[in-house]
């Protein structure tokens with residue numbers, strides 16, 4: 193079974209993370225969920241879900257304060273880690289190896305073990321510090337996948353925009369899906 197670590201941090205766009213958990217379950221992919229305290233607040237601020245409902249979407253849940261978790265070790269085997277959405281604070285922490293919660297420690301381990309690490313930042317505008325941190329992370333092997341959906345597939349709903357980013361995330365993980373219609377060239381009507 194494919195096993196992913198899914199980190200939810202306290203940036204806007206928490207629905208991206210919730211949708212990824214939902215789709216992973218539909219695809220039979222196991223998920224280890226880590227939510228920061230602010231991510232739990234964002235669920236209530238931005239959606240009609242409760243944190244408890246989101247926890248139930250994951251295969252396993254790990255407290256972000258629990259540094260004794262198996263996920264705090266580089267020996268924990270998984271096919272990739274996604275932080276979606278990823279706040280600039282969490283980006284900064286991972287970029288400098290400041291692993292003071294389980295989410296940042298698991299990301300640190302993914303980098304040192306050369307496992308896939310996909311970061312889905314959401315911030316605008318972005319300053320030089322954000323850019324520098326993201327460049328450091330890209331240089332260290334992370335995939336920076338900004339939460340900026342495309343429009344070429346003609347989304348008609350917010351769900352269509354969310355699914356585009358979740359689909360691109362699955363693409364980076366090399367997982368097959370039908371989340372969005374792929375570009376097949378321009379065919380005038």
Ligand SMILES: Cc1cc2nc3c(=O)[nH]c(=O)nc-3n(C[C@H](O)[C@H](O)[C@H](O)COP(=O)(O)O)c2cc1C
Nearest residue numbers: 201202203204228230231278279280281282314315
């Ligand atoms: C309503 C709201 C929206 C926010 N949106 C963002 C955002 O889009 N990007 C970001 O980097 N931080 C955002 N923040 C700030 C983060 O929540 C804050 O930096 C927090 O410390 C992140 O902690 P975490 O990364 O441990 O979850 C937002 C905060 C609030 C209250």
